Amino acid sequence: MNDYKHLFDKKWKRIHRDLNKTIKQIGRKRNKFALLNLIKYLKPELTFKISFLLSILVMCFVGGSFIFSSFNNEKKINDSSFIGKIKIDEELNGQGGPEVTAIEKQDSLKFYFYQIQKGDSLYTLSKKLGVSMDTIISLNKITDAHSLSEGNDILVPSLDGIIYTVKKDDTLEKIASSFKISVDDIRDANELEEEEIYEGRILFLPNAKLPESERMKVLDYYFLKPLRGRYTSGFGIRRDPFTGLKGYHTGIDIAKPTGTPVYASKDGVVKFAGWSGGYGLCIFIKHQFGYETVYGHLSSVNVKEGQTVKAGQFVGRVGNSGRSTGSHLHFEVRKFGKPLNPLRVSGLGKSRGGWY
Secondary structure (H helix, E strand, O other): OHHHHHHHHHHHHHHHHHHHHHHHHHHHHHOOOOOHHHHHOOOOHHHHHHHHHHHHHHHHOOOOEEEEOHHHOOOOOOOHHHHHHHHHHHHHOOOOOOHHHHHOOOOOEEEEEEEEEEOOOOHHHHHHHOOOOHHHHHHHOOHHHHHHHHHEEEEOOOOEEEEEEEOOOHHHHHHHHHHHHHHHOOOOHHHHOOOOOOOOOOEEOOOOOOOOOHHHHHOOOOOOOOOOEEEEEEEEEEEEEOOOOOEEEEEEEEEEOOEEEOOOOOOOOEEEEEEEEEHOOOOOOOHHEEEEEEEEEEEEEEEOOOOEOOOOOOOEEEEEOOOOOOEEEEEEEOOOOEOOOOOOOOOOOOOOOOOO
């Protein structure tokens, strides 16, 4: 936890200087000499305390704000906001202090808390707070976009970016290249004075984005492969194996021995489980956002209609039932009833060679 403290240490050293600077600026506008003379003749040990109190009054007057919430808001911090909890702990233990945002550079890294309101979503929060969804997801360790709860606080930075934990053999150049950002931006955001970075160190990567698969999982657009096997037939126009005529294949075929377990591709509710014409013994699972997956030609089913299933849950076994030429899984993805090419759905891309 102490590792993240390096992002903030330098800021506290500048507070006294910056507060005095602000007081002087206000003093020149209202009374060019009175405020400054007052501070000048005070005992040195009282200067900082009075400067601090005056700065609070000044910032309230001009509409300034503090980086962190009050003590009362500390209780509302979302447990997943690990960075926020570290900083709040520092605040309450006297290791940190308030920071006046009005006198910081606009491109400097600052953090504040936002309390989630009724109707907020990752998308609306992104628009409202002026940072990307990736940024909100990363800093608050959000694993499910639907888990946002009204009244909870989330940590928000002043810059777009994500949190990254340094891995073994990482260099700034390697990290910058992986996320397509500049080394200088990483140095500036994290106030790095030395080249050395070490395994486990936490960095803020400005303007970096999450891997697509990670983002899709959080947004619930990510699918899991129902099984892995030999890819034998694709989506779209093909010759019908029974008639030899051109037809439209609404899914993909993955060959595996009869009895091989088949798993739910995504959280959902079983819409149908049983025999259905050419599909043979099959399962239809309904998912959020109008998605539906179909598992055909099974030898057995392990779920029943109306049952709620989780992604990766065992639902049946590969077979050769229905209109089938051999043991395999016929797998479909539909959206609002329209068949989609599974290979173009996040998480369902084809492996190399003839394998899925």
